[in-house]
Amino acid sequence: MSWNKVAVVGAGLIKMGELFDQSYEQMASGAFEAAVASVDKGFEPNQVEAAFVATQRGTLWGQEGIGGNTIPTAIGLAGIPCTRIENACPSGSDAFRVGAMAVASGVHDVVLVIGVEKMRDKSSEEGLLSRAAAGHPIFTRGETAPVLFAPFATRHMYEFGTTREMLASVAVKNHYNGARDPYAHFQNEITVDDVLKSPSVCHPLHLLDCCPQTDGAAAVLLVSAERAREFTDKPVYVAGFGVATDHPYLHEKDSFTEIKVTRMASQRAYAMAGVGPGDIDCAEVHDCFTITEILDIEDLGFFEKGDGGRASLEGETSLTGRIPVNTSGGLLAKGHPIGATGVAQITECWWQLRGEAAERQVETRNGYALQHNAGGRGSGVAVVNILTNRTDAP
């Protein structure tokens, strides 16, 4: 029995990219306006009762220690309750979950969930790469973002015979999808050969195995299920969600062939939604690196452990495959503005479930879409949200 206590009645994002010409506030305003404009029966900004904002790395845009007060001013709603949610790469996913709980609790009927991230206002060296010097002075020294996932690729290749071509096929597929998504950072198709020949970033991952550093923002409007029809005749409901945590250091992992928190979070979400992996029509999953998507599609239960590389290479996750994954282009092509990423994924799921994904539209026979992020130190946090367009949800 799906949860379905909260509906998504509006969703939107801005074109992702290196948005040197836009401030954090301008990006947020753009995403909010897109979400407001998407509401079928009209929406007045002042109908927002409360907001939850996901921004993971305030330091990357130079305003350290931000709280919840930046967004209301930026979108013309100064004074409303607003809370910043920071939970690593799943920050946007988790803000969505917290927003849904706020609505379901009955405290608020209409809630804005917005994700905003400035990744490029600082140089790469001062920005994301600087984490090489962050954290524990010995155990994380040199630990840039690819170091969090590349050891899984090394081990997955060792245990299951996963190849670099299999990894590359994920990037090729997601760039293909991104080329069909007007909001994607990268809109060009690439080949397996392009990926294989790109420079090594962190063995065994090469440049095109990695997502770009992207500025972006996305927003969704949540209302109580009872009031959904005031805003749209095509509501999408929150069917279920799950969160899980694991130890924060890589040397504390049990396994380097799975992201344990993805498995745990998805099991919780499936149980809450009353569905299983076989019921999911399409999924937006965390593909910060190619290996991550291969782990995701195994740990979410779409494929057997060890079979994700083969499935990707053979097109089973393409737009016309058995389970289309990252139809938006994913983090690899659409981009990974961290706090905005999960909210942008929700937006893609919303479009897919409403039949509005244009060239990227997949067949939604069961009416369920899954959204997933994993991240944090040691990939120790994952959030899974499941959406449905079924009002007759079982």
Add this chain to the structure above:
Amino acid sequence: MTVRVLGVGAAAPELRLRAADVGAAWGRAGRGEVAVCAPDEDTLTLAWLAADRALTAAGVEAGDVDALFWGTSRPPFAEGPSFAFLAASLSLAPTVGGLLCAGSAHAGMEAFAAGTDAVAAGSARIALVIASDALRPGPGTGFEARCGAGAGAFVLAVDGPISATIGTRVTRTRPFLDRYRGDGEVDNRDMYDPRLFREEIFLPVVRAVAEQLAAFDVRAWSLPDPDGRLGAVLARNVRATLTPSSTIYGAIGDAGAATALLGGIAALDAAGLVAIVGTGGGRTTGVLVDAEIPVPGAALTADAISGGRPAGYVEALRARGQLQPVGETIPMGVPPESAMFVRGADEMLGLLGGRCVDCGTISTPPSIHPHCINCGGPKLEPVALARHGRVHTFVVNQTMPAPFVAPLPIVVLDMDDGARLMLQAIGDGTDIEIGRKVELVLRKYAHERGVPVYGFKARATKEDAP
């Protein structure tokens, strides 16, 4: 009281710089090669490695050492906790006594003499004597191509199995300049005319000491050789037929304060009388060691100082800190003056884990694990972690901002005691693969705001090469 030598150990950097490459940069000829520290090596990490090997050879537990005597011309802190960092990284008891000798290339002999006297006087039952050095010559100086790096260590005791005993010691002090650094100078200088140094300074003083020892039936000699010729002159003067020190100079160059003891260690691989002569800073000391049998560890010297990877002149300059990039580097998120380094000093330098009393799982490091990572239990007891293990998985990071230098291998390890660690690995990653055996050795993780940050790194063992 008789002072015995229970064991010895030697160490040198793997990197080798050819004198011809140095000469080529300055329009000179050059022959031979010297050892140079990698960016993550210094006199402390070399001292650690030699001492670790000496303790192993002697069969002595680190916690049983009463006093540490360390001689180096370049302690990592000009003023600071050099001695304490070395003691902690060797897991010596916090009650350990001893001293740090510095100030010249004679520092190694001073440490040896002080350690011998402490044991003879009964103030230390077991003493660890270490001499280490990594010279940093001024670029373009005439002696640049001879400046090397290395370390030697002795475990001395009043009792223990029969091996070698320390005998006569002679010394001379004369106020002459030698290779030197003024206050605030970083690179070594040598102002003397070579003929003046040879005829009026070096030979009269060093010969006087060596000739006193030559009155005994010396089997093998460790003799100073600052320019590649004077060692042979001295050997002729004292009618020495066996000078293992010349092998040391040939392998690693002039390792400053470490050279004399390293020559002695190499000479202790057979029974007989060994004469060790060291000089520097206006002081010269000679000492006799009488080996009844080959001293444990001495036979490993050649392997311990054998070279590995060749380094070009530019790489050597960068490793010595003489070629620096312009621009800012990324500061450590947790700088060395932060509280974490106070809380974590012992567990980082001594590599400790917390073993769960309930399920046996080791959580590392203890300060961030009040609960077991396996069962969540709250009862953990501190344990020293195993130093050997195998690679579970790894990466080679190629993309990092300064001060990091790619390639940087990072390995996840299954240690022999069941603990799992993630550490940097030494080298360029080409010798790393899943399942590869590794050992942990002390290296420098960072040099932040003038402060070296030490920790253990993984090194693929030679015996398990793919």
